[in-house]
Amino acid sequence: MDPSITIFGDWGSSRLRLYLRQGKSVLDRRDGPGIGALRSSPERTFLDLVGDWREARPAGAMLCGVVGSRMGWVEAPYAPCPGRANDLRERILTIEAEGLPVSIIPGLSCINPLGSPDVMRGEETQILGALALDPALRHGRHLLVLPGTHCKWTLVEDGAVVRFLTAPVGETFALLRQYSSLAAGVAAEVQGSQAGFAMGLARIIEHGPALLPHLLFETRSRQLLESLPPDDAMGFLSGLLIGADAAAARTWFGDLVQVTLVGAPGLNRFYGQAIASLGGQTTAIDGEAAVLAGLTTLSFPKNNDFHVLA
Amino acid sequence: MDPSITIFGDWGSSRLRLYLRQGKSVLDRRDGPGIGALRSSPERTFLDLVGDWREARPAGAMLCGVVGSRMGWVEAPYAPCPGRANDLRERILTIEAEGLPVSIIPGLSCINPLGSPDVMRGEETQILGALALDPALRHGRHLLVLPGTHCKWTLVEDGAVVRFLTAPVGETFALLRQYSSLAAGVAAEVQGSQAGFAMGLARIIEHGPALLPHLLFETRSRQLLESLPPDDAMGFLSGLLIGADAAAARTWFGDLVQVTLVGAPGLNRFYGQAIASLGGQTTAIDGEAAVLAGLTTLSFPKNNDFHVLA
Structure with a gap:
């Protein structure tokens, strides 16, 4: 495992974008299907797209977006805001995909200016x-x-x-x-x-x-x-x-x-x-x-x- | 031909509704596809749905709706409003479908309260x-x-x-x-x-x-x-x-x-x-x-x- 190498991902409803990252440099970038258009499980989809990046021995992956919703990979419950400092970081869910730790960032919820719940x-x-x-x-x-x-x-x-x-x-x-x-x-x-x-x-x-x-x-x-x-x-x-x-x-x-x-x-x-x-x-x-x-x-x-x- | 019998139709983008009418009575009613969902020509679609109503020897048919648009059967140009009296009636287009006269009612156009063209x-x-x-x-x-x-x-x-x-x-x-x-x-x-x-x-x-x-x-x-x-x-x-x-x-x-x-x-x-x-x-x-x-x-x-x- 190389602690300087990480996989970053932005996984929304219509698009998955993965980055292989070392320090502040993006080494490679790959696009995949959004959560709304999956043909296999989120885990399988993710691992297939990661593919040979595993050879670089990344320390883990961190994903944001709809991937953390009820319809995504695992639900990372919303952090209410305004809230305590670090609520977001504390609510990051970490799971494992074939030995690779995958951290999923929660979303935020609030009562918006119209008095409605918002996310x-x-x-x-x-x-x-x-x-x-x-x-x-x-x-x-x-x-x-x-x-x-x-x-x-x-x-x-x-x-x-x-x-x-x-x-x-x-x-x-x-x-x-x-x-x-x-x-x-x-x-x-x-x-x-x-x-x-x-x-x-x-x-x-x-x-x-x-x-x-x-x-x-x-x-x-x-x-x-x-x-x-x-x-x-x-x-x-x-x-x-x-x-x-x-x-x-x-x-x-x-x-x-x-x-x-x-x-x-x-x-x-x-x-x-x-x-x-x-x-x-x-x-x-x-x-x-x-x-x-x-x-x-x-x-x-x-x-x-x-x-x-x- | 029986002048008391007419076919009425309301043919919009999502639905065709035909009525076989004698005087003030509706004798029968049939539903067909809208202009936006045709599988054959408008004429063929219309005649197929009319079918055995021809045996009642209707004098003609009168249709309103999107059927008279550029995307319909024939274009009956909009009557501008406000306009002259009877503009609408004068602009009715009559065509023939296998010997049956079909009258197509034009739409209306105006400049709406926001100053836009409207139809x-x-x-x-x-x-x-x-x-x-x-x-x-x-x-x-x-x-x-x-x-x-x-x-x-x-x-x-x-x-x-x-x-x-x-x-x-x-x-x-x-x-x-x-x-x-x-x-x-x-x-x-x-x-x-x-x-x-x-x-x-x-x-x-x-x-x-x-x-x-x-x-x-x-x-x-x-x-x-x-x-x-x-x-x-x-x-x-x-x-x-x-x-x-x-x-x-x-x-x-x-x-x-x-x-x-x-x-x-x-x-x-x-x-x-x-x-x-x-x-x-x-x-x-x-x-x-x-x-x-x-x-x-x-x-x-x-x-x-x-x-x-x-």
């Missing part, structure tokens, strides 16, 4: 990573937005997650894009254009996020009656959904003008544009870099002078 | 039918709501459609119900409960329709953390979507306290409950009865002393 899995690790990458986030009040399948608006105070609010924006877009009449006849490979995005964003800001269901249909009617090109129409749909999320969530975090985005670069850009249109400012952290930094923080606690729970 | 196909016939069934609707200003796949909020003045606003509420519910993580693990046959609907409606009214994307996730988190039963969760989802539509559309038709619902009885009840929670009053007309009354009105213009276009 995240995977994003807690990205938040931890964002705090590692940008030390200024460890002190004072900060709004972190993690766009994606389920966008998380997260309030962090002095390095601890206080509460968060979820909107299934990416998932709604994907379903409307793939199956709805709004995208009827639009080829699967068509991307949303930047011009279309700006148009959708402007419409939702003009009329307010409450009118989202009614503006959605414009995606279709402008194609029918005004020959709006498909790539503009798909951008328009994205602009409406992201704009509505940003405009409404801001009413709950409105005093926080400065927002840190943690996500894929393309999504960071779209959210940055939406938040700027609403008078906010953003800085962006790459979501993948944040996952790796978060897993590093959890693997090497001695180098960690902050926490994610109050 | 309907099939609902114009239901509106005509509602005006036939309830003569009080033919004079003064009335708000008609036609819930369904694409809910239509329609302003009628002195018997004419002035403008309308569409929200794809039923379609969004169906996609989230069938494919999303909000309904993960919920069996296909689970119905939304009335108690769940009331809970979702109360939540959206409490926080306002702008927070719809954020309240949607509660459908999932309450199942995960509070063991909300699946039928209550699906009712909750429906309550959020219908409540958000009603609460936002009301801002555009807010002075019209009295609303006429034209739709399936179950949907009429849900929308009635949502509108009542917002201080409105409703009366309901069965959507199928309205289609038949509308097709009758268009078939026998001499008995028709009103119009749907100004």
Whole structure:
């Protein structure tokens, strides 16, 4: 066993991404199926993808994401927040897969600003990573937005997650894009254009996020009656959904003008544009870099002078 | 040919319903596939379903709905509204299918209250039918709501459609119900409960329709953390979507306290409950009865002393 070598993994509902890591370097990287698309058990899937990495004799693996949910490999119960310091680390579950120790990171739960129960899995690790990458986030009040399948608006105070609010924006877009009449006849490979995005964003800001269901249909009617090109129409749909999320969530975090985005670069850009249109400012952290930094923080606690729970 | 016998049809994207009609009586009724699920041409599908009804020697057929769209049988261009009287009737397209005259009713287009182009196909016939069934609707200003796949909020003045606003509420519910993580693990046959609907409606009214994307996730988190039963969760989802539509559309038709619902009885009840929670009053007309009354009105213009276009 080589204690300097570890396997890191981000295992969500739609994708598994594994990294073979030595110190601060990524030696190799492999992609596999999400928890929602498994053909064999999570253990088998994981071990098959690890494959010949075992020859490097890794000390263990650490995984975050839906893998720790009831529908995943083993359930790592949510750490409630705000909670005690180190609740997250104490709740890490370690199991064994053919002799390899596998640590599974729990998610966080809270009562969100609307008074609803709310949950995240995977994003807690990205938040931890964002705090590692940008030390200024460890002190004072900060709004972190993690766009994606389920966008998380997260309030962090002095390095601890206080509460968060979820909107299934990416998932709604994907379903409307793939199956709805709004995208009827639009080829699967068509991307949303930047011009279309700006148009959708402007419409939702003009009329307010409450009118989202009614503006959605414009995606279709402008194609029918005004020959709006498909790539503009798909951008328009994205602009409406992201704009509505940003405009409404801001009413709950409105005093926080400065927002840190943690996500894929393309999504960071779209959210940055939406938040700027609403008078906010953003800085962006790459979501993948944040996952790796978060897993590093959890693997090497001695180098960690902050926490994610109050 | 027997001039007293006609075939009526309502052919939408997800369903074809044909009626064999003599005078005011429906002699027989048959269901077939929607325009979105055809296995042969529209003509072949139609003639196969008509089958032995030809022995009754019907004078012709009259069809409304998506059948008249670009993706249907033949395109019957939209009648713009508000427009000239009788625009709708003049734009009926008549074609022939193996010697049987088939009349296809056009839809309506308008610039909606949000300044967007908007369209309907099939609902114009239901509106005509509602005006036939309830003569009080033919004079003064009335708000008609036609819930369904694409809910239509329609302003009628002195018997004419002035403008309308569409929200794809039923379609969004169906996609989230069938494919999303909000309904993960919920069996296909689970119905939304009335108690769940009331809970979702109360939540959206409490926080306002702008927070719809954020309240949607509660459908999932309450199942995960509070063991909300699946039928209550699906009712909750429906309550959020219908409540958000009603609460936002009301801002555009807010002075019209009295609303006429034209739709399936179950949907009429849900929308009635949502509108009542917002201080409105409703009366309901069965959507199928309205289609038949509308097709009758268009078939026998001499008995028709009103119009749907100004």
